[in-house]
Amino acid sequence: MxxxxxxxxxxxxxxxxxxxxxxxxxxxxxxxxxxxxxxxxxxxxxxxxxxxxxxxxxxxxxxxxxxxxxxxxxxxxxxxxxxxxxxxxxxxxxxxxxxxxxxxxxxxxxxxxxxxxxxxxxxxxxxxxxxxxxxxxxxxxxxxxxxxxCWCPACGAAFHDWLRKRYGGLDRLNHAWNTTFWSHTFTDWEQVPPPNALSEHWRGPNHTAFQGITLDYRRFMSDALLGGFVAEKAAIREHVADxxxxxxxxxxxxxxxxxxxxxxxxxxxxxxxxxxxxxxxxxxxxxxxxxxxxxxxxxxxxxxxxxxxxxxxxxxxxxxxxxxxxxxxxxxxxxxxxxxxxxxxxxxxxxxxxxxxxxxxxxxxxxxxxxxxxxxxxxxxxxxxxGDAVLGARTPARVALLVDWDSWWAVEMSDGPNRNVRYVDVLAAYHRALWQANVPLDVVPVTADLGGYDVVVAPVLHMVKDDLAERVWDLVDRGGSFLATALSGRVDEDDNAFLADVPGPFAGLFGLRVDETDAQRPDVVNPVALGEVEHDARHVFEVIVPEPSTEVLGTYGADFYAGTPAVTRAARGRGSAWYVGTLLDDPGVAAVVRSVLDEHGLAGPLADVPD
Amino acid sequence: MxxxxxxxxxxxxxxxxxxxxxxxxxxxxxxxxxxxxxxxxxxxxxxxxxxxxxxxxxxxxxxxxxxxxxxxxxxxxxxxxxxxxxxxxxxxxxxxxxxxxxxxxxxxxxxxxxxxxxxxxxxxxxxxxxxxxxxxxxxxxxxxxxxxxCWCPACGAAFHDWLRKRYGGLDRLNHAWNTTFWSHTFTDWEQVPPPNALSEHWRGPNHTAFQGITLDYRRFMSDALLGGFVAEKAAIREHVADxxxxxxxxxxxxxxxxxxxxxxxxxxxxxxxxxxxxxxxxxxxxxxxxxxxxxxxxxxxxxxxxxxxxxxxxxxxxxxxxxxxxxxxxxxxxxxxxxxxxxxxxxxxxxxxxxxxxxxxxxxxxxxxxxxxxxxxxxxxxxxxxGDAVLGARTPARVALLVDWDSWWAVEMSDGPNRNVRYVDVLAAYHRALWQANVPLDVVPVTADLGGYDVVVAPVLHMVKDDLAERVWDLVDRGGSFLATALSGRVDEDDNAFLADVPGPFAGLFGLRVDETDAQRPDVVNPVALGEVEHDARHVFEVIVPEPSTEVLGTYGADFYAGTPAVTRAARGRGSAWYVGTLLDDPGVAAVVRSVLDEHGLAGPLADVPD
Amino acid sequence: MxxxxxxxxxxxxxxxxxxxxxxxxxxxxxxxxxxxxxxxxxxxxxxxxxxxxxxxxxxxxxxxxxxxxxxxxxxxxxxxxxxxxxxxxxxxxxxxxxxxxxxxxxxxxxxxxxxxxxxxxxxxxxxxxxxxxxxxxxxxxxxxxxxxxCWCPACGAAFHDWLRKRYGGLDRLNHAWNTTFWSHTFTDWEQVPPPNALSEHWRGPNHTAFQGITLDYRRFMSDALLGGFVAEKAAIREHVADxxxxxxxxxxxxxxxxxxxxxxxxxxxxxxxxxxxxxxxxxxxxxxxxxxxxxxxxxxxxxxxxxxxxxxxxxxxxxxxxxxxxxxxxxxxxxxxxxxxxxxxxxxxxxxxxxxxxxxxxxxxxxxxxxxxxxxxxxxxxxxxxGDAVLGARTPARVALLVDWDSWWAVEMSDGPNRNVRYVDVLAAYHRALWQANVPLDVVPVTADLGGYDVVVAPVLHMVKDDLAERVWDLVDRGGSFLATALSGRVDEDDNAFLADVPGPFAGLFGLRVDETDAQRPDVVNPVALGEVEHDARHVFEVIVPEPSTEVLGTYGADFYAGTPAVTRAARGRGSAWYVGTLLDDPGVAAVVRSVLDEHGLAGPLADVPD
Ligand SMILES: [Zn+2]
Ligand SMILES: [Zn+2]
Ligand SMILES: [Zn+2]
Structure with a gap:
């Protein structure tokens, strides 16, 4: 059957x-x-x-x-x-x-x-x-x-246990959550409340006074729910082998x-x-x-x-x-x-x-x-x-799209620069460009082995954690292309800003620093020229100071940063690092993505078939 | 005086x-x-x-x-x-x-x-x-x-009493509320909570996981409030005769x-x-x-x-x-x-x-x-x-408009097909058509004696209960006209779907079955041709399979069901049954209503006077 | 330094x-x-x-x-x-x-x-x-x-103390709050709850059944917060002299x-x-x-x-x-x-x-x-x-703009006539006109000494309390100009309506009475002619019955009160009293304000420089 x-x-x-x-x-x-x-x-x-x-x-x-x-x-x-x-x-x-x-x-x-x-x-x-x-x-x-x-007392107590395991002691927790800000230094685990409308939050679940607390509660809650699955699965495995x-x-x-x-x-x-x-x-x-x-x-x-x-x-x-x-x-x-x-x-x-x-x-x-x-x-x-013709089929891919729940959570609970930025919107825009290029694609976590890929695309890689930066450097060194966007490289695992130029661990890779980040209402468009074509950029506009060797592929067309870089490419090792410092419209994203794919001859055979 | x-x-x-x-x-x-x-x-x-x-x-x-x-x-x-x-x-x-x-x-x-x-x-x-x-x-x-x-514990307890009177036992209650769905089988009256934001509801009073529970609570609460009136009136009657x-x-x-x-x-x-x-x-x-x-x-x-x-x-x-x-x-x-x-x-x-x-x-x-x-x-x-010239005056009418709180409640708390449908909007649209036809009109409950009417109009008669279907058949048999609209004949007294073709007890009367119900955003219009004139239909579009003898008065002009019936008329007994499977604009409603009234020569003398 | x-x-x-x-x-x-x-x-x-x-x-x-x-x-x-x-x-x-x-x-x-x-x-x-x-x-x-x-029990008790000090006894409190309306007569201090979503309020902080209660709670809360400041300051002063x-x-x-x-x-x-x-x-x-x-x-x-x-x-x-x-x-x-x-x-x-x-x-x-x-x-x-060139500088002004928190609170928590009226919007509109006239200006409370001013502008002076009316009469008597707008002179210190013609204590000053107050949605404009120029009026339209001697400067151009006064001027003593019975657009406000300033030759030297 x-x-x-x-x-x-x-x-x-x-x-x-x-x-x-x-x-x-x-x-x-x-x-x-x-x-x-x-x-x-x-x-x-x-x-x-x-x-x-x-x-x-x-x-x-x-x-x-x-x-x-x-x-x-x-x-x-x-x-x-x-x-x-x-x-x-x-x-x-x-x-x-x-x-x-x-x-x-x-x-x-x-x-x-x-x-x-x-x-x-x-x-x-x-x-x-x-x-x-x-x-x-x-x-x-x-x-x-x-x-x-759930934000009940039992979950609050379980959160304390989870935090104890993660941080060992309150000193590390206070450092991770930057509690010196607004006098939040916790001196007893019991003092940590579940972050909700009665404690750290205002307006809603994405509006918190302490991002670190809320981020850890999201992680904890995902783990807590997983605990139920794991426990039931274990009970099943006592009677069911395979x-x-x-x-x-x-x-x-x-x-x-x-x-x-x-x-x-x-x-x-x-x-x-x-x-x-x-x-x-x-x-x-x-x-x-x-x-x-x-x-x-x-x-x-x-x-x-x-x-x-x-x-x-x-x-x-x-x-x-x-x-x-x-x-x-x-x-x-x-x-x-x-x-x-x-x-x-x-x-x-x-x-x-x-x-x-x-x-x-x-x-x-x-x-x-x-x-x-x-x-x-x-x-x-x-x-x-x-019948069974397609069962078990796999599709090898040389292109990877990175997805990261931590970045998703972090960027959407951030105070500033722009609450209208939605992680999945940007992710989906870059995915559409890859999908329409008809290129075999893996959608993988940031912990994935990048060894098999020629191109890695990372929209809004807000948080950079563990050895990701090293793995990306390796990818580029060996000839791969890496692409990231505005709001990447901003925070570490605890949602603290890197005390360094933006985009943090990637500033050297991309050959630039972000001097400041402008944000505008959704109706404000800044045209970004890529080659001969102008594309609409919206929401977030990073003002970029490139290194001399960094190639400027696109520039802003308006506002006080008109003429400064919006899209760049840096040759690194045998590969290249691409940076898009704003949120482009679909044709703009497609233009950048196709350029990256073209470096590796990767656009699929049906890439130019109309929808 | x-x-x-x-x-x-x-x-x-x-x-x-x-x-x-x-x-x-x-x-x-x-x-x-x-x-x-x-x-x-x-x-x-x-x-x-x-x-x-x-x-x-x-x-x-x-x-x-x-x-x-x-x-x-x-x-x-x-x-x-x-x-x-x-x-x-x-x-x-x-x-x-x-x-x-x-x-x-x-x-x-x-x-x-x-x-x-x-x-x-x-x-x-x-x-x-x-x-x-x-x-x-x-x-x-x-x-x-x-x-x-009110959703207090005292009301909760009174609700239990009300339910006991209505259902006798929990088996009938569980059947009425279809509690097998989502494992809601109640085994003790005390387990039934007042349905509100802390129990069955999400988003608001019209968004409930169990329509049957919420519907009964509405009925109970109306009765509970009535209890206060009745008790005060009884106290008054102890001292006041007339x-x-x-x-x-x-x-x-x-x-x-x-x-x-x-x-x-x-x-x-x-x-x-x-x-x-x-x-x-x-x-x-x-x-x-x-x-x-x-x-x-x-x-x-x-x-x-x-x-x-x-x-x-x-x-x-x-x-x-x-x-x-x-x-x-x-x-x-x-x-x-x-x-x-x-x-x-x-x-x-x-x-x-x-x-x-x-x-x-x-x-x-x-x-x-x-x-x-x-x-x-x-x-x-x-x-x-x-002076007293108009006191006590009455207006005999041969046309009735049916109003039913149960249908109003049920259709607006329904998950699907379309939250933008408002019972009173549809009711008022049909009423306006009758009002502008200048026809003497009674606005009556679904329990009313229909014996004196030639025309009965029932917008969104979502729920069909008691002997209503029989009384409607009688009306049509003896030469009357009955008109109902989309979303009629869907549920029984407990808000459970009729396990039969839509519109349930009326499918035979109207000579059709609704194969499926499409819903669209308010800005989507499907033109419905009635005679030579096209009218705008919106929100809900029932795809109708008519019996061969059923007269098709109007058809959809767009979408995959273009050309299929939107408005029908079935000759039954000495009368007729009219069905409007969508929500028409005012001129469309007026056209249908006037056709029904014309069967009985009922449009009033001022029907065509401009507003 | x-x-x-x-x-x-x-x-x-x-x-x-x-x-x-x-x-x-x-x-x-x-x-x-x-x-x-x-x-x-x-x-x-x-x-x-x-x-x-x-x-x-x-x-x-x-x-x-x-x-x-x-x-x-x-x-x-x-x-x-x-x-x-x-x-x-x-x-x-x-x-x-x-x-x-x-x-x-x-x-x-x-x-x-x-x-x-x-x-x-x-x-x-x-x-x-x-x-x-x-x-x-x-x-x-x-x-x-x-x-x-805060609406906690401790604040509730402190509110009772504050009320006892303000009113002495419950009789005066009940009179101030007009508790006879809706059966709210308090017979024990403990019966007074903090007014919030669980007691007097519906929809939000500006929607209250009893304006007097809510107004007093605002005053109390401002004082309660001040109590914290005062207590800390006193503790500082124990050790810090100057x-x-x-x-x-x-x-x-x-x-x-x-x-x-x-x-x-x-x-x-x-x-x-x-x-x-x-x-x-x-x-x-x-x-x-x-x-x-x-x-x-x-x-x-x-x-x-x-x-x-x-x-x-x-x-x-x-x-x-x-x-x-x-x-x-x-x-x-x-x-x-x-x-x-x-x-x-x-x-x-x-x-x-x-x-x-x-x-x-x-x-x-x-x-x-x-x-x-x-x-x-x-x-x-x-x-x-x-360096120190500008330190300690002061700017003498002959024009004053009145600001009053009580009026701000009262008009925005009022049921009727129009929730779209925002006190600060009107205040800012009149301020802009004065600012653009480049006239030295003081922004002062209604308790300020008006003795040094030639012109006093009072947008939405909803509440008139203490000896304000007398001080305004004095201003006008000695040759000053006073300007107020729609919704002024409506309530006394307790937010009770003056049992007199509108605008209450100012009706005689302005030489008019407001017969009724119309309100319209933001998209409804009534043109008001001032001299040769028509200006847009919105939101609130007071229908004014002027005394014969009152000068009508502007009239409504539309609606059933077309041709009746919208802007008036009354000569009083050696001065003048100006009334604007609606909310004008910026050019309209500027026209009125400039006319008032011109009576005193007060427009600044840069008044006509474009922005
Ligand atoms: Zn819990
Ligand atoms: Zn109750
Ligand atoms: Zn408090």
């Missing part, structure tokens, strides 16, 4: 068993071979703390196996049952506003609550013991869309540092709900970036699309249906980017609550003659025909 | 008694014969829990009676005194954010607090005993503008289901402060809709305009004065729609606090030569001249 | 001592002679409640003194250390939403907390004892940028009534960070207004610019650099307006946290060849050259 896994979330416990027959008839019509079960089944599986009940799940699993379907078995810990919250109120989170929540919604368990941890791990273990040997179970799916954050374990990521999701999570997953998977964008090309590029990011989590190995909607979302303000052919297009794009599975949320429309209008393979009437079902079935037939 | 009641809120306790003489001189000049007294007098009437003091109110009532004025006597329970909140902190509400309020403002007592209930009912009883026999008292006015909501009892509604006010309240009022009344709209015609139509709704509460019997401003409001961002003649125009519109009373808030400008700039018959200087006073007095003279 | 003090905030405790040498080399290059030290040093100075440590500050002070610098010594009480908040949680504020904060940020100590008061005063006293005799210390700088507000004591104000900062604070400061100082405005001329005028306000605090005596940025701010959404020459321009403007000191925040870029990108004289690399440093040094050289 080697083929692209095709199917999705299946919650037959929401319907009477007579409907199940019709479900499988439809699956047969649609070529569906893979079912994700149990995602939100906790209340069924454990109706009370001292009582488990696997009858329904047994029936679901048995039927699926009997029908020859592959099963992705989920631990249901993404949504706790009411009895748990009622018995253990501290399992509910305290929010950014400092309020303890009570029961409701999902994805909202405190990651530091010992009772929630104990009960979720116990249930994962029970499930593993019961279903671990079932050969139909091809993967384990822990929790669901981990995310959010079946791979994963959880479904959400692409470019800021609150969780997937690079820190990646080593703990057996394979990567994600839910593909691209943000609304009226441009289909930009949407396609955005999905390509996310696919690349996810594939990059496990060194380029294939990943799964764990969820996508057959038709509409429901939770957005406006939920358009996917136009005819879009489902097919996006699904094949996933496969082309390395997906070995294309799964839907959801197989059948939910009867009630907030996802009753979320797209499904089968509608409320259970029809197989809807447009949506017909498209699903046609794609299923294609997947059946293609 | 049979005439249109004319006057309004009169709070002479705010001024020294020597001013009262001037008040009555002015009332005489203005033809004012009716005074509403006591609305916020609790602190005066009961300065401490164990002490009542009726001296001032006695004087007010005696003077008014002596001057031959009719008195509307209010219970002052719309605003509690400070001592009450101080002694009983739980009388203050817990808000949507989960915060217990302390003393302040008005209209903010917890409807479930036993102390507030006891004290408010006791005071109502005392007032009734003291003034119930006074022949000048022509009506009782309980509380004021009931509204808002004088009618009412409370002042607020027109199209979403938080309170006036249809559930209506049976408990002896007559309906409301406060006419139409929302700002730069178009005078739209404003007039909006008031006509609200008048119709209020008249519909008591089967078409006359109602009272309990408040309107003589000139400006104060609480809005921008408070324009009423242009010359507008007061007269709106007041006569009220009478034309069935008002037997036209009352103002307020007779004299308040000296301080938040309504000191709210319009008044008499300004701070007490002048009778202001423009406002002159207009008030001129209208008073007209009312005097008209 | 008599010269304009030049320098700024210097926090060398954030760097190792070897950097200090380079600091002083740079100061020498830049002509910097004044250093503000200790502003946020509490954690250093008192690392635990029972332990003080002056070693670092000793070194800083000794070095500065040895280098011949003037020292501004700050008490560090603008930011409490963590140990304090941890030991005394009530030192943290309760915010407008009713939430007790925990440790974080700065400027957030409860002004009513006895422990914070005790500890801050003790530290101020210790500092004074230790450094009070040092001749290098030329000024004391208490706290930092006092502001914000060195002047100040604190740094923030210009037109609404929460604190600087007029109530002024008597307690030995000289006035402020931080000049003008609000973003794309127009350099408007920005210059805005700074001129603030300079004038600050100079007016101490009867026209010179003041200090305690902070300005050498280049960029950091806390705004978009932080532009100061264009070349702007630093020089603004600094000399300060001096021209009476500043005897021009100081920067900050001397060296902070290493980390929220001000690491805030402009500094020295950047993170410590360079002296940046554009910013060069401009700082050039200005320093100019200041050195000018």
């Amino acid at each position: 080697k083929r692209i896994a095709y199917g999705g979330d299946y919650n037959p416990e929401q319907w009477p068993e007579e409907v199940w027959d019709r479900d499988y008839e439809a699956f047969e019509l649609a070529g569906i071979d893979t079912l994700t079960v149990g995602v939100f089944a906790w209340a069924h599986l454990q109706p009370a703390e001292d009582r488990y009940d696997f009858d329904v799940l047994d029936a679901v699993v048995e039927r699926a196996a009997a029908e020859g379907r592959r099963i992705v078995l989920a631990t249901p810990t993404g949504a706790m049952p009411p009895w748990l919250a009622h018995a253990y109120p501290n399992a509910c989170r305290v929010d950014f506003e400092g309020r303890r929540h009570v029961y409701g919604q999902r994805h909202n368990a405190c990651p530091s609550d010992p009772d929630f941890r104990r009960l979720s791990v116990a249930l994962a273990g029970r499930l593993a013991r019961r279903y671990g040997d079932n050969p139909a179970v091809v993967a384990w799916h822990v929790g669901n869309e981990y995310g959010g954050a 079946t791979p374990v994963t959880t479904n990521f959400m692409g470019l999701y800021q609150p969780v540092d997937y690079h820190r999570w990646a080593p703990h997953l057996d394979f990567a998977s994600w839910d593909n709900y691209p943000p609304e964008d009226p441009s289909p090309v930009r949407t396609a590029a955005r999905m390509a970036l996310a696919h690349g990011l996810i594939r990059g989590l496990k060194g380029g190995k294939p990943f799964w699309v764990m969820e996508q909607t057959p038709s509409t979302t429901a939770s957005r303000d406006v939920n358009a249906v996917k136009r005819p052919g879009v489902l097919r297009l996006w699904s094949w794009q996933s496969v082309a980017h390395g997906a070995d599975a294309v799964l839907y949320f959801q197989m059948r429309h939910s009867r009630g609550a907030c996802e009753k209008y979320h797209g499904a393979v089968l509608d409320h009437a259970g029809r197989t003659d809807t447009r949506v079902f017909r498209e699903v079935a046609a794609l299923g037939a294609e997947f059946t025909r293609v | 049979k005439r249109i009641a004319y006057g309004g809120d009169y709070n002479p306790e705010q001024w020294p008694e020597e001013v009262w003489d001037r008040d009555y001189e002015a009332f005489e000049l203005a033809g004012i014969d009716t005074l509403t007294v006591g609305v916020f007098a609790w602190a005066h009437l009961q300065p401490a829990e164990d002490r009542y003091d009726f001296d001032v109110l006695d004087a007010v009532v005696e003077r008014a009676a002596a001057e031959g004025r009719r008195i509307v006597l209010a219970t002052p329970t719309g605003a509690m005194p400070p001592w009450l909140a101080h002694a009983y902190p739980n009388a203050c509400r817990v808000d949507f954010e989960g915060r217990r309020h302390v003393y302040g403002q008005r209209h903010n007592a917890c409807p479930s607090d036993p102390d507030f209930r006891r004290l408010s009912v006791a005071l109502a009883g005392r007032l009734a005993r003291r003034y119930g026999d006074n022949p000048a008292v022509v009506a009782w006015h309980v509380g004021n503008e009931y509204g808002g909501a 004088t009618p009892v009412t409370t002042n509604f607020m027109g199209l006010y979403q938080p309170v289901d006036y249809h559930r309240w209506a049976p408990h009022l002896d007559f309906a009344s409301w406060d006419n402060y139409p929302p700002e709209d730069p178009s005078p015609v739209r404003t007039a139509a909006r008031m006509a809709l609200a008048h119709g709704l209020i008249r519909g509460l008591k089967g078409g019997k006359p109602f009272w305009v309990m408040e309107q401003t003589p000139s400006t409001t104060a609480s809005r961002d921008v408070n324009a004065v009423k242009r010359p003649g507008v007061l007269r125009l709106w007041s006569w519109q009220s009478v034309a729609h069935g008002a037997d009373a036209v009352l103002y808030f307020q007779m004299r400008h308040s000296r301080g606090a938040c309504e000191k700039y709210h319009g008044a018959v008499l300004d701070h200087a007490g002048r009778t030569d202001t423009r406002v006073f002159r207009e008030v007095a001129a209208l008073g003279a007209e009312f005097t001249r008209v | 008599k010269r304009i003090a030049y320098g700024g905030d210097y926090n060398p405790e954030q760097w190792p001592e070897e950097v200090w040498d380079r600091d002083y080399e740079a100061f020498e290059l830049a002509g910097i002679d004044t250093l503000t030290v200790g502003v946020f040093a509490w954690a250093h100075l008192q690392p635990a409640e029972d332990r003080y440590d002056f070693d670092v500050l000793d070194a800083v002070v000794e070095r500065a003194a040895a280098e011949g610098r003037r020292i501004v010594l700050a008490t560090p009480t603008g930011a409490m250390p963590p140990w304090l908040a941890h030991a005394y949680p009530n030192a943290c504020r309760v915010d407008f939403e009713g939430r007790r904060h925990v440790y974080g940020q700065r400027h957030n100590a409860c002004p009513s907390d006895p422990d914070f008061r005790r500890l801050s005063v003790a530290l101020a006293g210790r500092l004074a004892r230790r450094y009070g005799d040092n001749p290098a210390v030329v000024a004391w700088h208490v706290g930092n940028e006092y502001g914000g507000a 060195t002047p004591v100040t604190t740094n104000f923030m210009g037109l900062y609404q929460p604190v009534d600087y007029h109530r604070w002024a008597p307690h400061l030995d000289f006035a100082s402020w931080d000049n960070y003008p609000p973003e405005d794309p127009s350099p001329v408007r920005t210059a005028a805005r700074m001129a207004l603030a300079h004038g306000l600050i100079r007016g605090l101490k009867g026209g005596k010179p003041f200090w610019v305690m902070e300005q940025t050498p280049s960029t701010t950091a806390s705004r959404d978009v932080n532009a650099v100061k264009r070349p020459g702007v630093l020089r321009l603004w600094s000399w403007q300060s001096v021209a307006h009476g500043a005897d000191a021009v100081l920067y925040f900050q001397m060296r870029h902070s290493r980390g946290a929220c001000e690491k990108y805030h402009g500094a004289v020295l950047d993170h690399a410590g360079r002296t060849d940046t554009r910013v440093f060069r401009e700082v040094a050039a200005l320093g050289a100019e200041f050195t050259r000018v």
